Amino acid sequence: MSKLFEFEKFPSLLCVPNKTDTSIVDKVIECEHNETKSTEKIAFENKFKEYLKDCFKKVDVSAYTKVDLANDERKLVLTLYCDQMFLECGVQEYKNNQAFRDLQVELNKLENKTEQEIYHKCLMNIFKK
Secondary structure (H helix, E strand, C coil), X not given: CCHHHXXXXXXXXXXXXXXXXXXXXXXXXXXXXHCCCCHHHHHHXXXXXXXXXXXXXXXXXXXXXXXXXXXXXXXXXXXXXXXXXXXXXXXXXXXXXXXXXXXXXXXXXXXXXXXXXHHHHHHHHHCCC
């Protein structure tokens, strides 16, 4: 099984409202924190959030009752991986906004394949039994 295929399964493993709890989401956050981010990459991520600000207004992860949603970072993880309305809104924003698409191209140039693989492996290790 390819690593990409495994990573594509990640949302289906994480996005289980009656099973996913705070400890699982915190492990995902730990994987994020292990990634070294340049100042430039952080700036790009902040621009993405700006482009998606209207999508963030539609977020509903309330089904995840076993996750402490008072923490914004946990809520963001669930939003980015699990909130279908947010994801659909983001796709529409991407389709309708050339500047957003250009930003994605620039971010792709900064991506470090080794770091991506480490991040994906970290995520998949959360669910290995």
